[in-house]
Amino acid sequence: MSLLLAFRRWWAILFVAVLSLPAIGHFLPDLPAPMRTVVAPEARWWEEANKRMDPYLNNTFGFRGAVLAAHGAYVRFIGAPRGPSVLRGTDGSLFYTGDHALEQSVGQLLRPALVGEFVDWVISLKREIEPWGGRLVVVIAPNAQTIQFDHLPDYARRQMKRPTEYDLLDADLAKAGIAHADLRPPLLAAKAAGPVYWRFDTHWNQRGALIGFNAALAAVGRADLEINPDEALGPPEPRTDGDLVRLTGNGTTEPADVQYPVKPPVAVGAASLTPLPGITQARSPRFPFPPLAFETGHPGPRIMVIGDSFTYGLWKDYLAYRSSAFVWTHHLFCRGDPAPIARFKPEILIVAAAERLFPCPLKVPEWAESEVRR
Incomplete structure (x- = not known):
């Protein structure tokens, strides 16, 4: 047939x-x-x-x-x-690969539409503070892959392309007239004097966080508020924990990581802070980043941060030391309620997102869904 x-x-x-x-x-x-x-x-x-x-x-x-x-x-x-979203670097460091962080850092992932949505969202926040003359600045905490690029596996370094999403954001914010502190140069320069990121954790360490905080204040025209690292940070100490270690199921790091404890007078005790009621709304018990709102009892500008895990705990002492009152609230992936801004009336508004989280996503994580203003 x-x-x-x-x-x-x-x-x-x-x-x-x-x-x-x-x-x-x-x-x-x-x-x-x-x-x-x-x-x-x-x-x-x-x-x-x-x-x-x-x-x-x-x-x-x-x-x-x-x-x-x-x-x-x-x-x-x-x-x-x-499986765990963890990549091991050439020096044994761990890198988080969720949210396409690796592809984003090496320029293999470009989402100009999502970057543009972030810029539009920031512009809307700037309009909120204009009636009382507030100033806004954007700082993006780079992925560890961006700053520790030399410790990535060879195959990842070989695929590096330009521009990256960080580059697109820097250009778009400049076109929109939004103050932006590009944190890549100061963090890369600071590596010569000591680590600025933890080796076994997603985040920057206290030293890197302080560099980001100072850069934000300088970009908004308040370099007088910058904190001297020698005044703020104690000598390095071992750290045997990290979120990436927990993600892989290991108990401790080997060798130990390094941290820089914040010391007095910058380390402000909770007893010296007075809660500011009525500024932010309570979050659900499963939300990992409940908002902060405090008066500090000393002179300084009113500072508000719209951020994520890179600034939640690591900036609290710095904010308390340099402000008369401060508020921290999660950005909720470009979907946060702007009402706390009008209630608090910050003189300085800092939008501080992690590099892998700043592009406005089409869908928020499950733990944030109940908190998003619909």
């Missing part, structure tokens, strides 16, 4: 089309995907193709982003456990 019968011809065409999809996928737009861990075949791959060529093919097939996204959706649907 001839293979050229009509119904068999159609099946043959369909079969060839399906086989061609991976090749066609190399030239068509795709969804964002995790960083490729192999960017070239091994030398003399033809001698042991199954060993030397397969890792490369597993990283370069067409529609890779769509396939991996479908796999992730299926894993979530069936409730299967997911």
Whole structure:
């Protein structure tokens, strides 16, 4: 029986089309995907193709982003456990890879529309403080991958591209006339004198946090409020914990990490702070970042921070030391209620988001859904 019968011809065409999809996928737009861990075949791959060529093919097939996204959706649907989003650097440091942080830092992920939404949101906040002459500044805490780039695996460093989303934001804020402190240069420069990020934690350490705080004040025209690191930070101490260590299931770090404890007079005790009621609304018990609102009892400007975990605990002493009153509230991924701004009337409003979290997402995390103003 001839293979050229009509119904068999159609099946043959369909079969060839399906086989061609991976090749066609190399030239068509795709969804964002995790960083490729192999960017070239091994030398003399033809001698042991199954060993030397397969890792490369597993990283370069067409529609890779769509396939991996479908796999992730299926894993979530069936409730299967997911592996930790942690990458080990060349020096043993751990990097968080959730929220596409690695792809974002090396310029493999660009979302200009989401960056533009963030800028529009910041512009709306600036309008809120204009009636009383408040000043606004944006600071973005870089991913550890951005500052500790030299400790990333070779395959990640080789895929570095420009511009990055941080570059896009810097340019867009300048066009909009929004004050912005680019924290990459001062943090990179400060590395020569000691660590500015923890090796086994997602966040910067107390030293990096202080550099970010001082840069924000300088960018808003209040360099007189900057805090001298020698005045604020004690000598380095070992730290045997970290959120990335917990994420991997290990108990402690080895070798120990380094922290710089905040010391008096910058370390302000809770007893010296007076709560400011009626400024912010209470959060649900499952929300990890309840807002802060206090009077400090000494002179200084009224400072408000709209931030996330990079500033929640690490900036509290700095804010209390340099303000007469301060408020900290979570940015809720560009969806926060602006009403606390009008109630508090800050002289300085600092929008301080982590690099991986600043692009306004299409969907907020589950723990934030109940807090978003609808």
